Amino acid sequence: MGPPGVGDSSLVVRPLRPYQMVACATPQYLSRSAPLEHPEDLQQHQCLLIRLPAPEWLE
Structure with missing residues (x-):
């Protein structure tokens, strides 16, 4: 986990x-x-990543 190269x-x-x-x-x-x-297959696809606020049940 974490950014590569650290x-x-x-x-x-x-x-x-x-x-x-x-x-x-x-x-x-x-x-x-x-x-x-497999989830790893996503690395070979065009993906758009969007981060949304956490749902209320996580708070």
């Missing part, structure tokens, strides 16, 4: 809160793209 071994990474991720695609995109079989 070499300071004194840093500790801890999750702050749970989060939920949702992946959406149009049927047209999926018909012309390589199939998605």
Whole structure:
């Protein structure tokens, strides 16, 4: 976890809160793209990342 290239071994990474991720695609995109079989496959796809405020139940 964390940004690539951070070499300071004194840093500790801890999750702050749970989060939920949702992946959406149009049927047209999926018909012309390589199939998605594992979350890692998303690295080979055109993705738009949007961060939204946490839902009330997480507060």
